[in-house]
Every structure is written in structure tokens, then in C-alpha cells.
Amino acid sequence: MDNEKIDKIIDKHHCEASSLIQVLLEIQSENHWLPKEALERVSERLEVPLTRIQHIATFYKAFSLVPKGRHEIHICMGTACHVRGATRILDTVQDLTGIKPGETDSNLKFSLQTVNCLGCCALGPVMEVDGKHHGKIAPANVADVLKKYD
Amino acid sequence: MSGIILEIDGRKFEASEGMTILQAAQKLGIAIPTLCHHEKLEPYGACRICTVEAEIRGWTKLVAACLYPVEPNLIVRTRSEKIDRIRKTILELLLAHAPDSTQLKELAKEYGADRDRFEKEASFCIHCGLCVRYCAEIKKKNAVGFVDRGTRREISFIPEIASKECWNCKECFPLCPTSALQAAYVLTEALASSLHSFVHEG
Ligand code: SF4
Ligand code: FES
Numbered sequence: 001m002d003n004e005k006i007d008k009i010i011d012k013h014h015c016e017a018s019s020l021i022q023v024l025l026e027i028q029s030e031n032h033w034l035p036k037e038a039l040e041r042v043s044e045r046l047e048v049p050l051t052r053i054q055h056i057a058t059f060y061k062a063f064s065l066v067p068k069g070r071h072e073i074h075i076c077m078g079t080a081c082h083v084r085g086a087t088r089i090l091d092t093v094q095d096l097t098g099i100k101p102g103e104t105d106s107n108l109k110f111s112l113q114t115v116n117c118l119g120c121c122a123l124g125p126v127m128e129v130d131g132k133h134h135g136k137i138a139p140a141n142v143a144d145v146l147k148k149y150d
Numbered sequence: 151m152s153g154i155i156l157e158i159d160g161r162k163f164e165a166s167e168g169m170t171i172l173q174a175a176q177k178l179g180i181a182i183p184t185l186c187h188h189e190k191l192e193p194y195g196a197c198r199i200c201t202v203e204a205e206i207r208g209w210t211k212l213v214a215a216c217l218y219p220v221e222p223n224l225i226v227r228t229r230s231e232k233i234d235r236i237r238k239t240i241l242e243l244l245l246a247h248a249p250d251s252t253q254l255k256e257l258a259k260e261y262g263a264d265r266d267r268f269e270k271e272a273s274f275c276i277h278c279g280l281c282v283r284y285c286a287e288i289k290k291k292n293a294v295g296f297v298d299r300g301t302r303r304e305i306s307f308i309p310e311i312a313s314k315e316c317w318n319c320k321e322c323f324p325l326c327p328t329s330a331l332q333a334a335y336v337l338t339e340a341l342a343s344s345l346h347s348f349v350h351e352g
Pocket of ligand 1: 281326330
């Protein structure tokens with residue numbers, strides 16, 4: 001992500017230190033992760049010490065300091081999904097993508113994450129890809145869903 | 151007479167507005183243990199070892215002496231069975247993280263804290279924030295900060311700033327109640343220099 005894009009986001013927030021989290025969120029959603037250079041740029045322009053930015057960027061799970069894939073897979077491991085076979089869904093996704101929760105594949109295609117409840121237990125087991133929910137999913141259907149992303 | 155009259159351990163004291171219980175007690179020569187407090191820094195209230203009983207209008211509550219501002223007719227007890235028990239437990243929890251800290255060991259002796267009560271989880275840092283706050287508030291360098299949260303929270307130096315600023319300062323070292331800070335610094339230094347030679351050779 002180049003400085004120009006970062007500056008645009010910062011300018012949108014009038015360079016205000018109080019908008020730090022908002023700025024970081026926008027960089028995160030555009031770039032999928034927060035590279036060190038981006039944090040340095042934000043620190044410089046908002047005049048917020050890097051230590052503070054680092055603290056915030058590591059505090060919230062919404063931020064990632066390591067590269068993330070183009071598509072984010074979330075598998076719900078909440079109680080309802082768990083009893084309806086979430087583990088088998090997770091196993092299948094791991095087999096298909098070759099990555100474990102918290103990891104990203106080398107082509108930066110998928111990142112995998114388990115979550116504890118997506119708030120739609122009646123649809124369990126749920127797999128979410130880029131914010132789209134795939135409810136009542138069976139291990140056999142996982143491959144079909146993942147095929148749609150490139 | 152604009153002073154605020156309060157009582158600490160049975161002794162009357164006239165404090166001025168905005169003073170904390172800790173400051174008032176210090177004026178009276180009454181010792182309250184502290185770990186995260188530093189007179190030059192903003193109050194932080196992280197360690198809670200300074201917990202005292204504060205009685206106001208017949209109600210007693212437990213407060214952090216380093217944060218709590220004096221108020222009229224406040225009655226403070228700095229030692230009681232309850233206070234001692236609380237401090238003992240806090241020390242035992244902290245000792246699980248930094249079993250060899252001299253400061254903690256001394257306090258442990260006073261409060262009868264058992265160093266081995268809780269399973270060791272030697273992270274060495276007790277999150278007092280002295281190093282972080284000193285660097286930010288006094289030196290204004292922000293070379294060291296906290297990262298992560300909860301049980302995974304730890305201090306972290308920014309290598310680029312540390313390699314420029316820390317060598318000639320190191321004023322935070324003696325503030326640390328454990329040896330975590332120095333260890334983290336030495337590690338950063340090693341990382342920074344290996345990075346340096348890596349960049350230059352590569
Ligand atoms: S490293 Fe030492 S001074 Fe810094 S927060 Fe941890 S215990 Fe406190
Ligand atoms: S000295 Fe009061 S909370 Fe640490």
C-alpha cells in the first residue's frame with residue numbers, strides 16, 4: 001500500500017489523532033493488513049507515537065500485522081455450531097486450503113480464522129467467507145463454496 | 151482554612167485539594183507500599199498493592215491510595231487484616247510472574263506472601279507501566295510500549311527508536327521492579343544489530 005492511498009485516508013479524517021482507530025480500520029479493510037511502513041506513516045502524520053499505534057493495533061483483533069489473504073474464512077466454533085459438526089467443517093477447510101486457523105496460504109488467497117459465535121446459531125454449522133454466511137453447510141459442500149473465490 | 155481534614159490510621163491531617171491518599175500519608179510519614187507509582191508520573195493504578203480502606207459516611211470501601219483524592223472527613227486505614235490479606239494475594243500473583251524480584255520478595259516477607267503459591271508463569275514483567283510511562287511522559291521518546299492484551303500483554307521496544315535513544319539514557323532500567331525491562335532491551339538491541347548487519351551484508 002503506497003503512501004498516497006494512506007494519505008488519502010488520513011486526509012479524509014482531517015489528520016486528527018482522535019481518528020486513529022478509524023484510519024487504521026480503513027487501511028486494514030483496503031489492504032487486509034497493516035504493514036509497518038503504513039503504521040509509520042500514520043504515526044508521522046497524526047503525530048501519535050508508534051508505541052501507541054502498536055498497542056492499539058495489537059489490542060484489537062480486527063487488525064492484522066501480518067499479511068492476510070484476499071479472502072477471509074471464518075468458521076464458527078460456538079456451541080451450536082460445534083454440536084452440529086463445526087470441527088468437521090474446519091477439518092475439511094484445512095485439508096482444502098492447507099492452512100490452519102490463524103494462517104494465510106502462500107498465494108495470499110485465503111486466511112483462516114475460527115470464531116466463537118457469529119450470532120446465527122440456527123444456521124449452524126456456519127462458515128463465513130468475506131462476510132458472506134454459508135449456513136447449514138456440510139463438509140461435502142465446502143469445496144464448492146471455496147471454488148468460487150480466486 | 152481551606153484544607154481538607156481527614157484521618158489516616160487514627161491521625162488527623164490537613165490536606166490540600168487534589169492530593170491523593172498516598173501523598174497525604176507520605177506527609178504524615180505513614181508508609182503505604184507501591185509498585186507502579188512514581189512521583190514524577192501521572193497516577194496509573196495498575197498494581198493495587200497500595201490498596202487501603204477508605205471510610206466515608208460510615209461506608210468502607212477499598213481504594214487505590216495512589217489514585218484516590220482526599221475528601222473531607224475521610225477515614226483511612228492503611229493496615230488491617232483485610233488489607234494485609236489483599237496485599238498478600240496480589241504479591242503471590244505477581245511473584246508467579248517475577249519470582250526473583252527483590253522488591254517483591256521484600257514485600258512478600260512483610261506480608262507473609264508465599265512465593266510458590268501459584269504456578270510460575272515467569273513473564274518477569276508485572277505490567278507496572280513505569281518504563282512505558284517514564285519514556286513517554288518524562289523523556290518524550292516513546293521508545294517502549296505495551297503490545298497485545300490480557301495475559302499476553304508485554305512490553306516492546308521500537309527498534310528504530312531504541313537504537314537511537316536508549317543507549318545514552320537507560321533511565322527506565324532502575325525503575326523496573328523486575329528484570330524484565332533490561333532483558334527486553336538487550337533482546338531488542340541484539341535484534342536491531344543483527345538486522346543491521348543483515349541489511350548491510352545482504
Ligand atoms: S518491564 Fe518492568 S518497568 Fe516495564 S512494565 Fe514491566 S515490570 Fe514495569
Ligand atoms: S501504587 Fe497504587 S496501584 Fe500501584
